[in-house]
Amino acid sequence: MSSASSSSRPLTLSGYPRAIAHVDGDAFFTSVEQSVHPEWKGCPVVTGQERGIIACASYEAKALGIKRGVALWEAQRMCPELVVVPSDYELYSLYSKRMFEIMRRYTPMVEEHSIDEGFVDLSGLRRVFHGSYEAIAREMQATIRRELDIGVSVGLGPSKSIAKLASKFRKPYGFTPVAGYHLHLFIPRILLSDVWGFGRNTVQLLQQYGLRTAWDVVQRSEAWISQLLGKPGREIWHELRGESIYAVNPEEKTSYTTISKCKTFTAPSADRAFVYAKLIRNLENAFAKLRRYKLSTRVITVALRTKGFMQQGMEARLSRPTSATQEVLPVVRTLFDELYQPGEAYRTTMIALGKLQEDRGIQYELFEDPVRIDAMNRVAQAMDVINKRLGKHKVQLGPALDLARGEETGPRDIPPQRHNNLLPGETARKRLRIPRLAVPV
Numbered sequence: 001m002s003s004a005s006s007s008s009r010p011l012t013l014s015g016y017p018r019a020i021a022h023v024d025g026d027a028f029f030t031s032v033e034q035s036v037h038p039e040w041k042g043c044p045v046v047t048g049q050e051r052g053i054i055a056c057a058s059y060e061a062k063a064l065g066i067k068r069g070v071a072l073w074e075a076q077r078m079c080p081e082l083v084v085v086p087s088d089y090e091l092y093s094l095y096s097k098r099m100f101e102i103m104r105r106y107t108p109m110v111e112e113h114s115i116d117e118g119f120v121d122l123s124g125l126r127r128v129f130h131g132s133y134e135a136i137a138r139e140m141q142a143t144i145r146r147e148l149d150i151g152v153s154v155g156l157g158p159s160k161s162i163a164k165l166a167s168k169f170r171k172p173y174g175f176t177p178v179a180g181y182h183l184h185l186f187i188p189r190i191l192l193s194d195v196w197g198f199g200r201n202t203v204q205l206l207q208q209y210g211l212r213t214a215w216d217v218v219q220r221s222e223a224w225i226s227q228l229l230g231k232p233g234r235e236i237w238h239e240l241r242g243e244s245i246y247a248v249n250p251e252e253k254t255s256y257t258t259i260s261k262c263k264t265f266t267a268p269s270a271d272r273a274f275v276y277a278k279l280i281r282n283l284e285n286a287f288a289k290l291r292r293y294k295l296s297t298r299v300i301t302v303a304l305r306t307k308g309f310m311q312q313g314m315e316a317r318l319s320r321p322t323s324a325t326q327e328v329l330p331v332v333r334t335l336f337d338e339l340y341q342p343g344e345a346y347r348t349t350m351i352a353l354g355k356l357q358e359d360r361g362i363q364y365e366l367f368e369d370p371v372r373i374d375a376m377n378r379v380a381q382a383m384d385v386i387n388k389r390l391g392k393h394k395v396q397l398g399p400a401l402d403l404a405r406g407e408e409t410g411p412r413d414i415p416p417q418r419h420n421n422l423l424p425g426e427t428a429r430k431r432l433r434i435p436r437l438a439v440p441v
């Protein structure tokens with residue numbers, strides 16, 4: 001039985017029992033840059049200059065094979081006239097706010113999923129706007145383009161999962177409505193790995209049972225999927241069948257973009273353990289901030305800058321969001337080992353956390369060890385509490401202990417003279433703006 005023949009049978013006859021639109025910015029950061037700098041329209045533009053790694057590539061750059069995550073020097077070799085700009089997250093947040101503000105003109109039922117992605121529940125609005133759900137969603141898309149001069153792709157469907165798959169289906173400036181009675185034509189074209197909520201392990205497991213597409217999933221019984229994947233799997237099964245389970249959550253969120261921590265040390269160092277320890281210190285700071293804002297991250301970038309100001313970075317995407325420092329240590333170690341060149345002296349290390357989202361506890365992948373992960377989370381939280389009480393970095397991760405070693409032995413540890421001359425309330429880093437007089441008494 002091929003999926004093509006089975007998929008000629010409609011899954012449901014209803015259109016939009018709920019009408020949910022997913023709005024997704026097309027190459028959002030570079031689109032914003034092009035909106036602010038119209039002279040860059042039609043040019044290949046990338047952001048991420050500050051890390052030496054591409055954070056976002058415009059469609060013109062993508063056409064040349066330049067993607068996010070590619071090293072900057074490599075991209076510039078591929079395209080010498082590439083426009084390279086540093087990320088301006090304040091600007092992107094501003095555009096993001098205005099984009100969501102446009103969406104909220106139609107309904108308050110808007111969920112900010114990330115800086116450039118949101119869900120809108122349009123259910124029941126046809127009367128109000130005298131038009132179909134498609135017409136309302138299209139107008140929203142056109143308004144965003146007219147007022148902000150950026151392109152977004154829109155998917156419309158009876159559930160959040162379908163809407164999200166639909167917005168990705170055609171890009172850029174795509175519009176893909178998937179009514180319930182067209183689901184049987186749409187989801188056979190969706191691979192398991194594209195389904196929201198299916199991680200790598202889940203996909204592998206389903207493949208062992210011969211499933212390939214979202215259609216194969218919904219053809220199985222609810223009992224079968226429940227037994228294999230539990231409640232999360234059952235919920236996705238319903239969502240893919242056009243039965244809305246995940247509600248659009250209109251709570252307004254604080255702006256979240258990326259968290260980055262960057263440290264320059266006074267004398268550049270070629271001591272591998274010392275440089276790594278500095279990086280881990282940044283990691284701890286970044287994760288402490290992440291937990292303070294009750295967020296979790298999915299993308300980690302590590303960057304190192306040499307004495308000669310050459311910057312190189314690499315990023316890793318995690319299979320699911322996390323806020324536990326320990327959990328990402330192996331990933332950070334790997335990135336560091338890739339970047340670190342023995343014999344080279346480094347002056348700066350940086351960690352950036354991206355794809356931030358509200359920390360809603362963990363949705364475990366299958367085969368993961370919830371007890372171990374839970375333990376790591378609790379260690380992280382305990383460290384936050386202790387460090388808050390006793391002072392920063394009283395408790396720290398093992399690798400950061402190399403800092404103490406390096407600080408005691410190296411010549412870099414000789415503190416500048418001003419450190420010995422602190423006024424009450426000052427620290428080596430924070431100086432009060434009080435003029436000082438050296439008066440012999």
Ligand SMILES: [Mg+2]
Binds near residue numbers: 025026028116
């Ligand atoms: Mg996007």
